[in-house]
Amino acid sequence: MNAHSKEAIREAVTKHYGTFARKQLEAGGVEGAAEGGAEGGVEGAAESAAGKAGKAAACCGPDTDAATGTQVHQAEAACCGPDTGAATGTQVHQAEAACCGPDTGAATGTQVHQAEAACCGPDTDAATAQAWADRLYDDKDLGDIDGAIADLTLGCGNPIAIAELNPGETVLDLGSGAGLDCFLASRQVGAGGKVIGVDMTDSMLELAARNLEKVGARNVEFRRGYLEDLPVASDAVDVIISNCVINLSFDKGAVLSETFRVLRPGGRVRVSDIVWLREPTAGEQSDLASWAGCVAGALTVADFTNKLEEAGFTGIEITPATPENPQGFSSASISARKPW
Numbered sequence: 494m495n496a497h498s499k500e501a502i503r504e505a506v507t508k509h510y511g512t513f514a515r516k517q518l519e520a521g522g523v524e525g526a527a528e529g530g531a532e533g534g535v536e537g538a539a540e541s542a543a544g545k546a547g548k549a550a551a552c553c554g555p556d557t558d559a560a561t562g563t564q565v566h567q568a569e570a571a572c573c574g575p576d577t578g579a580a581t582g583t584q585v586h587q588a589e590a591a592c593c594g595p596d597t598g599a600a601t602g603t604q605v606h607q608a609e610a611a612c613c614g615p616d617t618d619a620a621t622a623q624a625w626a627d628r629l630y631d632d633k634d635l636g637d638i639d640g641a642i643a644d645l646t647l648g649c650g651n652p653i654a655i656a657e658l659n660p661g662e663t664v665l666d667l668g669s670g671a672g673l674d675c676f677l678a679s680r681q682v683g684a685g686g687k688v689i690g691v692d693m694t695d696s697m698l699e700l701a702a703r704n705l706e707k708v709g710a711r712n713v714e715f716r717r718g719y720l721e722d723l724p725v726a727s728d729a730v731d732v733i734i735s736n737c738v739i740n741l742s743f744d745k746g747a748v749l750s751e752t753f754r755v756l757r758p759g760g761r762v763r764v765s766d767i768v769w770l771r772e773p774t775a776g777e778q779s780d781l782a783s784w785a786g787c788v789a790g791a792l793t794v795a796d797f798t799n800k801l802e803e804a805g806f807t808g809i810e811i812t813p814a815t816p817e818n819p820q821g822f823s824s825a826s827i828s829a830r831k832p833w
């Protein structure tokens with residue numbers, strides 16, 4: 494049971510990622526047009542993607558203006574953990590390190606900062622952002638991808654590493670953000686394959702379009718839409734990937750049933766996401782900033798498994814990266830298959 498309405502969750506998430514994307518667009522010299530209220534999402538179709546501009550809201554790393562000292566630390570803590578109220582010294586560092594980074598045991602100095610940049614967004618320090626991309630993706634995965642694009646990852650894992658993509662396959666990325674995983678997938682499926690990225694946040698789609706132009710991949714297409722009602726035909730996709738997004742949905746059952754619908758029989762799910770390793774408390778679940786930061790809305794491993802089963806999937810495997818994380822949540826690799 495969600496503590497917040499569908500509208501409140503969607504607004505918090507859209508504002509959060511819209512802010513991040515707009516700051517990147519502005520930093521890249523893209524002129525923002527007038528903002529028509531909150532980030533419009535799909536229903537804001539009248540607002541062209543190119544016409545979106547800033548709304549402020551932080552959390553997972555977008556606070557580039559506040560990129561100093563305590564302010565950054567608060568943003569980081571809000572991002573990666575429920576402990577936003579404990580935004581001081583060691584406590585914050587524990588929350589940050591616990592976040593989505595695999596190295597919770599190495600919570601000191603530079604290493605902590607790498608973990609902080611983790612979760613759902615890098616801070617403005619380019620070196621830190623790069624460090625996070627480098628931690629999620631090895632050089633082989635990234636290849637010659639533009640480092641500035643890799644730095645825009647807001648993921649918590651590397652779905653490409655587990656996707657086992659083949660030339661000619663059709664891939665759908667749920668919540669494609671700035672597009673990194675789509676671009677990496679596009680190389681593996683080749684000219685005969687296709688990659689579709691779906692995202693609900695207009696300025697994120699604009700950022701992805703800018704990156705697509707830079708990358709020049711002809712087999713990648715970004716679509717505006719919701720995970721709960723995918724703008725994709727039934728039985729059309731070989732592989733679903735996603736990186737730190739399903740936890741953000743107010744209705745995971747709908748997301749997984751849509752995922753099942755669009756996959757062809759025999760198709761597979763290869764997702765990175767946050768999972769709770771224990772039952773979260775009511776307080777942990779009701780923190781909207783933490784929801785937008787990829788923690789509060791996460792499912793437990795058992796709930797995720799049940800929902801995948803209810804949607805019809807088989808061969809379900811959920812493997813947390815840090816199963817002993819004292820914060821009680823972890824990034825995880827999630828695999829499943831739609832039966833033939």
Ligand SMILES: C[S@@+](CC[C@H](N)C(=O)[O-])C[C@H]1O[C@@H](n2cnc3c(N)ncnc32)[C@H](O)[C@@H]1O
Binds near residue numbers: 645673743
């Ligand atoms: C944490 S970011 C991850 C982006 C990307 N997967 C990555 O690894 O960098 C979450 C993204 O999912 C999108 N998103 C969140 N909930 C969504 C939903 N219900 N439907 C469509 N997009 C959603 C957000 O707009 C944002 O771009």
